Amino acid sequence: xxxxxxxxxxxxxxxxxxxxxxxxxxxxISRQAVSKWERxxxxxxxxxxxxxxxxxxxxxxxxLRTEDEIPMPEEAPEExxxxxxxxxxxxxxxxxxxxxxxxxxxxxxIYVQKDGExxxxxxxxxxxxxxxxxxxxxxxxxxxxxxHGQSGFDxxxxxxxxxxxxxxxxxxxxxGEKGWYAEPKLRFPTALIICIAYLAIGIVYKAWHPxxxxxxxxxxxxxxxxxxxxxxxxxxxxxxxxxxxxxSLGLLCGNWMGWIAFLTIPLYYSLVSFIRDxxxxxxWKRQQKKxxxxxxxxxx
Numbered sequence: 001x002x003x004x005x006x007x008x009x010x011x012x013x014x015x016x017x018x019x020x021x022x023x024x025x026x027x028x029i030s031r032q033a034v035s036k037w038e039r040x041x042x043x044x045x046x047x048x049x050x051x052x053x054x055x056x057x058x059x060x061x062x063x064l065r066t067e068d069e070i071p072m073p074e075e076a077p078e079e080x081x082x083x084x085x086x087x088x089x090x091x092x093x094x095x096x097x098x099x100x101x102x103x104x105x106x107x108x109x110i111y112v113q114k115d116g117e118x119x120x121x122x123x124x125x126x127x128x129x130x131x132x133x134x135x136x137x138x139x140x141x142x143x144x145x146x147x148h149g150q151s152g153f154d155x156x157x158x159x160x161x162x163x164x165x166x167x168x169x170x171x172x173x174x175x176g177e178k179g180w181y182a183e184p185k186l187r188f189p190t191a192l193i194i195c196i197a198y199l200a201i202g203i204v205y206k207a208w209h210p211x212x213x214x215x216x217x218x219x220x221x222x223x224x225x226x227x228x229x230x231x232x233x234x235x236x237x238x239x240x241x242x243x244x245x246x247x248s249l250g251l252l253c254g255n256w257m258g259w260i261a262f263l264t265i266p267l268y269y270s271l272v273s274f275i276r277d278x279x280x281x282x283x284w285k286r287q288q289k290k291x292x293x294x295x296x297x298x299x300x
Contacts, residue, residue, distance in 0.1 A: 005064060006040035012056045012063075013038075027051055028106060188225070191218045210251040216244040233272040239265050 013023055013034075020038075024031045027048055036042035044052060053063050104111040109122025120127045128136040194217050202208040223237035242261040249258035 003040045006038050008063065008065075009052070010038045012052075012058070016056060023055075026055065190221045190225070194218050194221075210247075213244060213248055213251070216240060216247075220244065233276075234269065238268045 013020070018026075020031045020034045024034045027034075029048070033042065037044055049060060049063065053060050056063070102111075102113040109120055112119040118127075118129045126136075126138040194214055198211055198214045201211045201214070205211075219237045219240050223235055223240075227233055227235040239262075242265055245261040246256075246258035250256040
């Protein structure tokens with residue numbers, strides 16, 4: 001590009017109190033592209049020229065006016081558009097991708113399309129779609145895989161699920177004919193039994209107070225069952241248990257020194273974290289020793 005036009009682009013940008021980063025953001029391109037324009041190493045394409053003229057409030061003639069004679073080459077060089085999308089396409093190609101893929105980078109995310117295959121990486125997650133093949137969607141609601149119109153599941157061919165197993169929030173999820181579903185499990189009706197016990201105590205013994213303390217057992221027992229199933233003591237609602245101890249001692253025994261139980265809350269979680277890390281460390285050491293033995297065996 002002509003150096004005179006490049007200097008005019010610099011002056012117009014500074015006159016509008018814009019940095020190269022701010023201008024690039026308004027145009028939806030990279031800062032490096034703006035820098036190349038202003039160093040006369042590259043030329044804006046038609047769309048960017050129109051955007052620049054509108055942004056600066058000048059006409060295209062005024063923007064491109066030059067006193068130098070414009071040479072007319074026999075073959076006009078192919079215009080090279082330097083945008084973030086093209087940079088991504090080059091990087092895609094260098095890593096084994098197809099340079100003919102349609103790549104677009106914008107506020108909604110990154111779009112890549114080639115031969116009917118589409119990839120979208122955005123705020124809602126990662127979506128991979130292909131015609132007549134697998135569709136994969138990874139988002140806030142989990143992972144969804146559809147294969148030939150089904151969810152990785154065909155009763156007639158596989159007579160069961162195809163081995164895909166996803167754990168979401170501690171629940172086992174399997175592919176079904178109409179989508180993903182969680183494995184149905186029979187859970188002990190802890191809340192129902194405790195509520196019935198509270199009503200029975202209130203009706204028979206008129207102990208509505210402090211019988212309501214039984215309701216604290218619902219989150220305590222539920223979290224205890226979850227902690228045992230997942231083998232993770234962090235799942236246990238220890239603060240609720242400490243609150244139950246405090247209220248029970250105060251209401252039933254008149255001893256309000258039970259507040260000491262709250263001091264054990266950080267100690268509990270610190271101890272649990274230490275034990276968990278210790279177990280993982282020992283497991284890692286065993287794996288390292290096993291790997292070293294295997295390497296020595298191969299050397300012999």
